[in-house]
Amino acid sequence: MTDEELIWRISGGSGDGIASTSQNFAKALMRSGLNVFTHRHYPSRIRGGHTYTEIRAAADPVDSRGDGYNFLLALGDSFARNPQEGAVYGNEEIKPLSENLDELREGGVIVYDEGLLDPSEIPNFDERAEENDWHVFPLDLRGLARDMGREVMRNTAGVGATCALIGMDLEHVEDLMRDAMPEKILDPNLEILETAYDQVREEYDVDGVDVSVPTGEHEETQLLMSGSDAISYGAIDEGCRFIAGYPMTPWTEVFTIMTQNLPELGGISEQVEDEIAAAALAVGASHAGVKAMSGSSGGGFALMSEPLGLAEMTETPLVLVEAMRAGPSTGMPTKPEQSDLEHVLYTSQGDSQRVVLAPGTVEEAYEQSRIAFRLAYEYQIPTILLYDQKLGGELKNVPKSHFDREPNPTLGKTLTEEELAEQPHSADGKFHRFQHDVEDGVTPRSIPGQKGGRFLATGNEHDPTGHISESPDNRVAQIDRRTQKLEAIRADLDTEDTSSYAGPDDAEYGILTFGSQQGTVEEAVGRLNEAGVSVKSLGVSDMLPFATEEVEAFIESVDEVLVVEMTASGQFRGLVQKNLGRYGEKLSSLLKYNGNPFEPAEVVDGFEAAIIEGDGDASDHQTTFVPAAGD
């Protein structure tokens, strides 16, 4: 399949419009009938700093970034200019062309803006180009854009040149520009696009270029969506109409999407003073009878620890999303990692209960966002959707029909005033909100303003009416009941399809992963299978209550298991062992924590080195192997 794909990388400076240009181009490829998947890399700055987006497009489904790329459109960093020469930015300006150049495949294409970039600054550029059979096209994109519109439109010129070189019709690109651009800038952009296209076709022998756009066809309408979009739409379809938050990368995406959409739905969004307030507001709104959410990334989520516990103790339904980025502390704000897993599982004092789901794909992000709300409200428990900068930000095509589902605005086990009248009350009329013996541990709740429903919600241990109680019998009854809910949730989750399998059932080896690395692992399994290796994979989403039986059966069915995760300390592997209580000698780890997600080849090579060759040294890559106990 790798020959049949285009991996187009557009690189430039932060603020150069890389994100919107690549999104439109990905959509054009999708509309032409291809499956697409994007991977973006950006620094934590507003202006300047090398950024790129890769679009992988193929006729077959693509669920991961690829290995390297075969087309580079290097725009140059227009913000990397410094009045005091060399003072701060150093060689930043050339980076769009120089960075990761080694990953450009043999026979690959380079288009660079000769108005901004000078390849003589790159050591041995010409030799390397010749050695690797790269086709290099220096084009004055900036000059062309300046002549016909404005300099910033050089992205468009780059897209026009790309289309000319890969044999792609301008039709879909033009349609998209018409949809997306205001009149004023549309015409010059169209002109620039066509001129660049024509110029390249006239001046160069494009037939000699080996990289071409694949052709494909979709059976149904596709949507280009990110994990953040999918999470937001899942929330909306579950009737979530309240969000409170405080900006933090990368969670800000969900917060922004919800905030922009909620007014149209008669919902409420609140940007508040800090994350403690954000989570507390979600608790307050939910208590008052509205489906509510909040969320953050590592540091902000840390501040939510106490309100999270309050929701658990008061059995207030609550959905939080946690968009992981590389830590500790401020870490690397725009880089993905999965190392908040333990933080999210265990933060907040006491034997506190929660649900944690880690979706693996854009589709799962939508589904599990819905499951998170359903569980939170049906079982009156906080539910956390754990994802990362990779899943949140990457774009992928998803069939439109995936979203054609009924809304579910139900609040879970709540009572009408008529029903409340039938419920146990104290002599003074207080409703027994927290009864001891109830099915599944879930006691129905009332909403403030309802007649006959008054009770006290408190973070202190409490008796059935909610009043503070430190009686040992009551304590045990309440803790046992709250814990019982997790068993019911486990059984409930067994009816959902949250795990993902790839490879033959009877495989000899296994790869275990969670969350956003799932697609990459599955592609690696496909390649290993093609190469004759007997391996399968399991992508787990149910972090808490853990998918114990499924994972156990998976591990039991193979000889050896490699656990793949973006952490430095093997947190997921630890979670598996904690829940299963054994298999230390059967599990080894492949870790990556350099700020970039795994590429499929790294998993393939890592697996071969670790399991087949047994020494674990895949030293070409920035991955780390941790052997099984006793190895």
Add this chain to the structure above:
Amino acid sequence: MSTFSAIGEEREIDRDEYTPGVEPQPTWCPGCGDFSVLKALKQALPEVGRSPEETLLCTGIGCSGKLNSYLDTYGFHTIHGRSLPVARAAKLANPDLEVIAAGGDGDGYGIGGNHFIHTARENHDMTYIVFNNEIFGLTKGQTSPTSPKGHKSKTQPHGSAKEPLKPLSLSLNAGASYVARTAAVNPNQAKEILIEAIEHDGFAHVDFLTQCPTWNKDARQYVPYIDVNDSDDYDFDKTDRVEAAEMMRTTEEALYEGEVLTGRFYVDEDRLSYGQEKRQIGEMPEEPLAERYWDDDYDWERSYDQFVDKHE
């Protein structure tokens, strides 16, 4: 029967309705000023016609937070410092509820200070009662943000080196539209102020001086007090920000010289509440959001119909 039929019900409300039938676990010491807040609230609520089941009382943690155990309404005893964010969200979710938040000086001016500033700034339509005993009561008498300079406690053995926080001035500057101070020893004024605060459409902050005879031994009983609105010695316009600021400053300084000044310090009836502001810009529905979940005829929007087309 509507969903929330306790709300807006026209009937006589008896003070005893707020008294729990079962005696709560006793927590307040004899002579504690907190009893006065309870008493004043029990008088004020029936007078404003708000029944226990249309009232949501959100408290923080502290002796003051135990108010929920003594006052029977819908209650949310939250966590230390966080009563305001919980309360204001409940108000946004269902503006028909009567929402009151309450807590201690440590709770509201210390650990929850950020929420205090921002809730005042946003002018949420709610009442906030701070039980100001100038001490951490529940944790056994440590120095609080309002303890006077030089105050000695186990955690400030050499006497506090810090100037006390000035809650009234802070409130005014942050944006509260009703700011008052009353004292436990002044039941009539306390009741009147609470009535006004509850009826006020905006953020009403009541700094309630409550003596703590257990830990604040040198503490005054906050007597004698002077009502600055009635006294001939003071003349200021409580609707004028500048004059209010001046009066607050005098009051805050006088307290540490043994003079207890109370009354309404700032009242702005014109400023829109946060809910009104949000509705004006189209970011909050006209009907209480909480009611929608019970409306069988409501046609719940789907992302499929509403949003996904732009991803095609």
